[in-house]
Amino acid sequence: MEGLKNVNDNILRAFFRQTFISINCLPHLSEPVVNGLIETSLRGVDSHGIRLLPHYIKAALSGRINLDPRLAFKDLSITMASLDADHTFGITAATLAMNKAISMASQFGIGCTTVFNSTHFGAAAIFALMAARQDMLGLSFTNTDALVLPYGGKKPFLGTNPFCFAAPCEGEDPFCLDMSTSVITWNKLQLFRAIHKQLEPGWAADQVGKMCTDPHVAQALLPIGSYKGYNLGLVVEVLCSLLTNMPYGPHISRMFPLNGEKRQLGHFLMAIDVSKFQEISLFKQRMKQLLDELRSMAPAEGFDGVRVANDPEKEACLQRSVRGIPVSQEELKNFRELAQSLEIDVRDYPALFGEMK
Amino acid sequence: MEGLKNVNDNILRAFFRQTFISINCLPHLSEPVVNGLIETSLRGVDSHGIRLLPHYIKAALSGRINLDPRLAFKDLSITMASLDADHTFGITAATLAMNKAISMASQFGIGCTTVFNSTHFGAAAIFALMAARQDMLGLSFTNTDALVLPYGGKKPFLGTNPFCFAAPCEGEDPFCLDMSTSVITWNKLQLFRAIHKQLEPGWAADQVGKMCTDPHVAQALLPIGSYKGYNLGLVVEVLCSLLTNMPYGPHISRMFPLNGEKRQLGHFLMAIDVSKFQEISLFKQRMKQLLDELRSMAPAEGFDGVRVANDPEKEACLQRSVRGIPVSQEELKNFRELAQSLEIDVRDYPALFGEMK
Numbered sequence: 001m002e003g004l005k006n007v008n009d010n011i012l013r014a015f016f017r018q019t020f021i022s023i024n025c026l027p028h029l030s031e032p033v034v035n036g037l038i039e040t041s042l043r044g045v046d047s048h049g050i051r052l053l054p055h056y057i058k059a060a061l062s063g064r065i066n067l068d069p070r071l072a073f074k075d076l077s078i079t080m081a082s083l084d085a086d087h088t089f090g091i092t093a094a095t096l097a098m099n100k101a102i103s104m105a106s107q108f109g110i111g112c113t114t115v116f117n118s119t120h121f122g123a124a125a126i127f128a129l130m131a132a133r134q135d136m137l138g139l140s141f142t143n144t145d146a147l148v149l150p151y152g153g154k155k156p157f158l159g160t161n162p163f164c165f166a167a168p169c170e171g172e173d174p175f176c177l178d179m180s181t182s183v184i185t186w187n188k189l190q191l192f193r194a195i196h197k198q199l200e201p202g203w204a205a206d207q208v209g210k211m212c213t214d215p216h217v218a219q220a221l222l223p224i225g226s227y228k229g230y231n232l233g234l235v236v237e238v239l240c241s242l243l244t245n246m247p248y249g250p251h252i253s254r255m256f257p258l259n260g261e262k263r264q265l266g267h268f269l270m271a272i273d274v275s276k277f278q279e280i281s282l283f284k285q286r287m288k289q290l291l292d293e294l295r296s297m298a299p300a301e302g303f304d305g306v307r308v309a310n311d312p313e314k315e316a317c318l319q320r321s322v323r324g325i326p327v328s329q330e331e332l333k334n335f336r337e338l339a340q341s342l343e344i345d346v347r348d349y350p351a352l353f354g355e356m357k
Numbered sequence: 358m359e360g361l362k363n364v365n366d367n368i369l370r371a372f373f374r375q376t377f378i379s380i381n382c383l384p385h386l387s388e389p390v391v392n393g394l395i396e397t398s399l400r401g402v403d404s405h406g407i408r409l410l411p412h413y414i415k416a417a418l419s420g421r422i423n424l425d426p427r428l429a430f431k432d433l434s435i436t437m438a439s440l441d442a443d444h445t446f447g448i449t450a451a452t453l454a455m456n457k458a459i460s461m462a463s464q465f466g467i468g469c470t471t472v473f474n475s476t477h478f479g480a481a482a483i484f485a486l487m488a489a490r491q492d493m494l495g496l497s498f499t500n501t502d503a504l505v506l507p508y509g510g511k512k513p514f515l516g517t518n519p520f521c522f523a524a525p526c527e528g529e530d531p532f533c534l535d536m537s538t539s540v541i542t543w544n545k546l547q548l549f550r551a552i553h554k555q556l557e558p559g560w561a562a563d564q565v566g567k568m569c570t571d572p573h574v575a576q577a578l579l580p581i582g583s584y585k586g587y588n589l590g591l592v593v594e595v596l597c598s599l600l601t602n603m604p605y606g607p608h609i610s611r612m613f614p615l616n617g618e619k620r621q622l623g624h625f626l627m628a629i630d631v632s633k634f635q636e637i638s639l640f641k642q643r644m645k646q647l648l649d650e651l652r653s654m655a656p657a658e659g660f661d662g663v664r665v666a667n668d669p670e671k672e673a674c675l676q677r678s679v680r681g682i683p684v685s686q687e688e689l690k691n692f693r694e695l696a697q698s699l700e701i702d703v704r705d706y707p708a709l710f711g712e713m714k
Contacts, residue, residue, distance in 0.1 A: 209657030225581025300566030
């Protein structure tokens with residue numbers, strides 16, 4: 001693709017770390033963010049990967065994100081905890097919360113942590129995969145600001161509220177479903193605007209809730225399966241807003257514009273120790289068998305095969321770990337501006353900022 | 358609606374009980390089935406209500422359902438248990454399993470029970486609502502036989518694998534989402550066949566996996582949100598088949614024809630004690646506020662309002678508790694045949710079998 005430069009993930013990691021050092025963010029707060037963003041880009045999920053770095057740094061400088069948080073866990077039962085994130089980075093808060101859930105699950109089979117006073121947590125898969133890589137089932141949810149129409153409604157109410165579930169599998173990285181409960185994401189809509197491409201019917205609606213295909217007219221996203229996706233988004237909202245006493249739907253402060261206002265997002269993280277239910281090797285073998293059986297099915301016309309959630313991400317990861325992460329011209333420009341504003345010498349990162357070979 | 362007779366739920370309950378007595382089924386096994394089917398019909402979910410009684414009785418007589426099961430709970434941790442249902446009625450097994458989950462949750466915050474060697478469990482909402490009516494979050498899942506196309510595939514692999522979640526709400530029955538992960542159910546397809554009505558695009562596919570709108574040509578259902586619903590069905594399959602070591606997808610024995618073969622279905626039930634996370638009155642008040650805010654939104658063109666999951670069912674319940682449950686001519690015919698085969702005197706149930714006024 002034109003205008004893309006492939007950059008080794010360790011080069012990116014070094015630059016990312018330097019940006020956090022420049023804003024006096026301590027490593028225990030920044031490392032989960034650095035690794036989460038880079039892992040997400042390695043997995044091919046460009047919407048939630050490295051492109052978010054400048055936003056997160058600016059959010060910290062604006063006061064939205066607190067660089068000196070008092071992170072406070074509270075044990076609610078032997079299997080449940082809550083975390084007051086005190087407006088630290090969402091990825092950091094959710095990482096700590098999932099670690100806590102995993103630790104409770106390893107003792108008592110299940111662990112569940114809610115997070116409040118948090119902010120954008122990147123890709124939900126980061127946290128569900130943490131559990132699955134320790135042979136547990138991982139679930140992660142977050143609320144987000146209003147973009148999706150309720151079924152029958154005119155105006156957006158809930159966000160794209162992602163549903164994420166991961167499970168371990170023999171001989172390969174876990175199965176992992178990380179999906180928004182809307183048909184497409186806001187990012188995808190913006191991409192279609194940029195290239196003036198018509199949306200497919202059923203993806204979006206105009207300002208009075210009428211379905212439309214013109215991306216410039218579209219003002220709201222539609223949920224998957226009409227009333228089903230809408231109510232599934234509501235389930236995520238209950239877990240993230242109501243269990244945590246955080247604002248919901250239209251009362252959540254917007255991700256954009258970035259004005260320093262705190263987000264007060266809530267997350268819900270759960271880990272379930274598979275071995276309590278089933279011998280782990282048997283579970284993982286059967287998981288492998290189930291996924292391979294699906295992958296070996298004859299494809300329908302117009303498809304080249306059947307895949308399962310996380311297959312495209314695993315392929316991307318294999319490729320990008322070797323060839324590097326594609327950085328777009330726009331991302332590069334944003335990174336360069338970020339470096340300049342933080343007085344980081346771009347010449348220290350020639351593989352990222354130097355001339356393309 | 359023509360050919361419908363409204364029958365008081367207690368009349369139906371009395372007749373249903375008699376059918377179970379006639380096959381020598383003890384009340385502790387039959388009561389959950391009787392109440393589950395009748396509650397489901399009261400809630401307006403006719404596909405999973407009273408119409409299933411003859412099927413369940415025949416399943417017991419065929420040997421598929423075991424009337425003398427050795428139900429065996431096994432504690433897997435203080436918050437986890439499994440239940441060998443030994444082929445009792447699915448509704449009975451899942452009711453016991455949810456009671457166990459609720460009991461664990463009331464002590465330790467979360468309870469989770471898997472069920473194996475089970476069979477059709479009726480409407481998933483029955484069990485999730487049990488938890489929600491005790492101020493807990495309730496989740497219930499089951500696997501089902503292959504009817505839904507994997508995204509990109511030609512042949513059905515997973516079932517309609519329902520996802521069900523319920524949460525308590527101030528001043529009204531709980532919020533409850535009970536949805537198949539396919540766009541429509543097989544029942545709906547059959548209904549369209551019966552009335553020779555065209556399906557909507559995106560609902561079903563023909564025998565080579567090509568989308569079609571002719572209900573007589575349709576051989577498979579499509580998942581909601583294409584790859585999203587398909588993978589969400591896979592999540593349900595992992596919880597119900599892999600945690601329990603039960604068969605999955607195409608290896609699950611069919612509900613029809615009823616040949617005495619045992620089903621070996623798996624279920625997954627979870628209860629989460631809300632009060633551990635949040636003062637219960639605050640949670641329920643905010644739940645009410647959230648739902649009412651959605652309901653008061655201006656509707657889009659072509660809609661008469663915004664509703665939330667379980668609203669139609671609550672309305673049906675209010676109406677049917679007073680006016681009775683509508684029994685179709687076909688259901689009545691099936692009940693009459695059932696009574697005859699069990700040597701039950703239909704004259705004992707005049708309000709059900711007598712002449713319509």
